Amino acid sequence: MNFGKHRSESSYSMSKMNEEDEARIRSEHLGKGALETAFLDMDEQISQDKQVWRLPGGCAVISILVFLGKLYVANAGDCRAVMVTSDGTKALSRDLTPASERKRLQELAYRNPELIGNSFSRLEYSKKLTRKDLKSRVLYRDWFMDGWAVKTVKESDLRPPLISESSRKRRLLNTIGVSRGFGDHHLLTVDERLSIKPFLSAVPDITVTHLRDMNVLTDKDVVIVASDGLWDVLSNEDAGLIVRSTLGSTDSADSSRYTQAAQDLVAAARGQQASPNLKRWVLNSGGHASYDDITVFVIPLKYCAAPPADSEEEEDDEMLDLE
Numbered sequence: 001m002n003f004g005k006h007r008s009e010s011s012y013s014m015s016k017m018n019e020e021d022e023a024r025i026r027s028e029h030l031g032k033g034a035l036e037t038a039f040l041d042m043d044e045q046i047s048q049d050k051q052v053w054r055l056p057g058g059c060a061v062i063s064i065l066v067f068l069g070k071l072y073v074a075n076a077g078d079c080r081a082v083m084v085t086s087d088g089t090k091a092l093s094r095d096l097t098p099a100s101e102r103k104r105l106q107e108l109a110y111r112n113p114e115l116i117g118n119s120f121s122r123l124e125y126s127k128k129l130t131r132k133d134l135k136s137r138v139l140y141r142d143w144f145m146d147g148w149a150v151k152t153v154k155e156s157d158l159r160p161p162l163i164s165e166s167s168r169k170r171r172l173l174n175t176i177g178v179s180r181g182f183g184d185h186h187l188l189t190v191d192e193r194l195s196i197k198p199f200l201s202a203v204p205d206i207t208v209t210h211l212r213d214m215n216v217l218t219d220k221d222v223v224i225v226a227s228d229g230l231w232d233v234l235s236n237e238d239a240g241l242i243v244r245s246t247l248g249s250t251d252s253a254d255s256s257r258y259t260q261a262a263q264d265l266v267a268a269a270r271g272q273q274a275s276p277n278l279k280r281w282v283l284n285s286g287g288h289a290s291y292d293d294i295t296v297f298v299i300p301l302k303y304c305a306a307p308p309a310d311s312e313e314e315e316d317d318e319m320l321d322l323e
Helices: 019-024 027-049 102-111 236-248 257-270 301-305
Strands: 061-067 070-076 080-085 088-091 137-141 149-152 205-210 222-226 296-300
Touching: 027 061, 027 070, 027 205, 061 080, 061 222, 070 080, 080 236, 088 236, 222 236, 222 257, 236 257, 257 296, 296 301
Parallel strands: none
Antiparallel strands: 061 070, 070 205, 080 088, 080 222, 137 149, 222 296
């Protein structure tokens, strides 16, 4: 970190730290800091590249790092990582959307009202307001509120809300369904031409899992990492059942079984065409299939913690002792 030839300006330097500071900082903190600065550096790099090349759009991003017996999950957007073990399923990240980050987005609009101008209201209301609601009383909440309060509807309350409802997911400024990610530096609202990037943070939300606390790991203990195209239609538990079924029915010596598990998850979320004449896809259960792009990884934890020295001689069924 200190002696890199082209060290990033946002990288963390320890050159001026005293002994008292060093005593408070653990390797876990440095792992988190490395991921946090890497995310911001990447977003800044995209911004610079957009000055040279035509790079429209943006993306949600999730990254996994296994280091010194710890599994770091850094998430910026609505991707998700889920651990699947013999004990069940456990989410390793939380979806960062306009709904889950309502308070952060509202506070940003409160402290920087020019970001929404006279085009949007930062408040959240208990129902969609129309002119018929003027001077009536409605439930609302602001950036500092977990609960709801009552207010009299004014003309300014009839503006579109900062976070709006839609048929499938809530959207920020009537435009985008995520609140963090990379890119979208020049994304504007359609009518008002307001910049959306100030609300889209590239800072990741990071969780740390101590693999050594798990005692043993088998070849069937995995982490599913996927885009919202999967999670929009499959629950964590459903995805875990599909992966366990695939791994339980494939040869433990076949290293492609994890790819097969990922393909089975994609197929389950994609569903089947309702009929040859309809461009509508449905799940096997009858519900609507995913309409979004679907990206899935299935990562075996056993080999993250201790990669085999010789993959041909490694016995997949043998448990790995982490104590």
